[in-house]
Amino acid sequence: MIVNNTNTSCDKTNFLDLTISIFKNKFQYTLYDKRHDYSFDVISLPYLDGNVPKGQAYGIFISQLVRYAKNNCNSNVFLKNVKSLVDKLINQHFDIAALRKRFKVFLENHLDLWGKFGTTISPNEVFQEIL
Secondary structure, eight states, X not given: OOOOOOEEETTEEEETTEEEEEETTEEEEEEOOGGGGSSXXXXXXXXXXXXXXXXXXXXXXXXXXXXXXXXXXXXXXXXXXXXXXXXXXXXXXXXXXXXXXXXXXXXXXXXXXXXXXXXXXXXXXXXXXXO
């Protein structure tokens, strides 16, 4: 087994699905997705025009929101990740209204996760540019 060095600098490294850095003597962490390092698209989420059950496909959206909230320590980066995911899902034929509804469900049911950002989050912050 070969262990590759993933440090991008002396105070920043990628580990599993996190980018961990030290800024002003405090740890900062954000989501790291190795698939973004490739020069080609990696298919990671279902297209709704296939035979995938719609309920399960939309469940993936909420599970990704949970993952993003857990793996970011900053609301701006969290919202950037969510907007990117929403754009990708819309391109894969997901319904904007259904995504917005599930985002509201996430906000209602997972205050414990996004509340750490110390700010309110509105569906409008994610969906206003799309609608």
